[in-house]
Each structure stands twice: as C-alpha cells, then as structure tokens.
Amino acid sequence: MRIEELSIGDWVRHTFYEENVWIARIDGDSERVLAERGKLSISCHLNHFEPIPLTPEILEKNGFCPPPKHCGYHHLTVGNNEVFVCIDNGFSELSHYSKGFVSDEECLNKVEISHSMSVHELQHALRLAGVGKEIEV
Numbered sequence: 001m002r003i004e005e006l007s008i009g010d011w012v013r014h015t016f017y018e019e020n021v022w023i024a025r026i027d028g029d030s031e032r033v034l035a036e037r038g039k040l041s042i043s044c045h046l047n048h049f050e051p052i053p054l055t056p057e058i059l060e061k062n063g064f065c066p067p068p069k070h071c072g073y074h075h076l077t078v079g080n081n082e083v084f085v086c087i088d089n090g091f092s093e094l095s096h097y098s099k100g101f102v103s104d105e106e107c108l109n110k111v112e113i114s115h116s117m118s119v120h121e122l123q124h125a126l127r128l129a130g131v132g133k134e135i136e137v
Helices: 056-061 119-128
Strands: 011-014 019-027 032-037 040-045 073-078 081-088 091-102 105-113
Touching: 011 119, 019 040, 056 073, 056 081, 091 119, 105 119
Parallel strands: none
Antiparallel strands: 011 019, 019 032, 032 040, 073 081, 081 091, 091 105
16 A cells, blocks of 8 residues: 555555554655544554455445346445445446436446455545545444
8 A cells, every 4th residue: 555545534454553544644754654433542653554355245235236136336325426336346337326416417436446446446546537525343
C-alpha cells in the first residue's frame, strides 16, 4: 500500500495489533498515519498497515444483498443509486447505476479492478460514484 492510495476515513488493518482501524490523519512527508478505532489510537509508519480484503461477509454487513444463484453481484440501494459488486478470485468489479443522474436518463458506470478489491478501494469507488454510504468492518 502506498500513502497516495489512502484517504481520511479509510479502513485498513494494523499488522502488529491485528485490528481493523480507520485512518484519522496522514502525514505524507514522513509516511506516518494516525489510525483509530474506539479507544484505540495508533500513530506509526504506513508499513504497519495493510488493506482489508473485501469479503461477501463485509458486503452483507453493510447492507449489500447476496447475489442470486444466476448472478455473481452483491446489490445495494442507496437513494437513487444502485450499486453492484462482484468479487471473484483475483478480480473485482463495481457497477453503479443512478436514475436521474443525467437529465433523468439512466447512467451505468463500472469500475474494474484487476485484483481482489479491498475495503478502502470500495470506499473510494463509492465516493467517486457519489454514493453516500459509510462502510463498517
């Protein structure tokens, strides 16, 4: 993971404490990160953090419906937004559909990731799509 890949609010895993924490502050010059969860506050170098792999369990905990047997996409509705996430071995895809996005026409945007998506990458994709959904781990 590189410092440029992180944003405030991203979920990552601290490798020593083996805890999922969210990024509270980033110091790009020294590559130090302040991460928190509840009463736990950790300030250390970026190399002590790793991405949290996105799993069907995390998607379902965040309101994504499991995929029907004929479709491999988890589904979430947030306001006028429809979000579909496919998790496959070695490959992830997020599709975003928003009614009324452009002159009341239908709009479908896809983000394909060439590796298995992590939680913080899902957070970034949702933000870029304008979907106001906070992710919990």
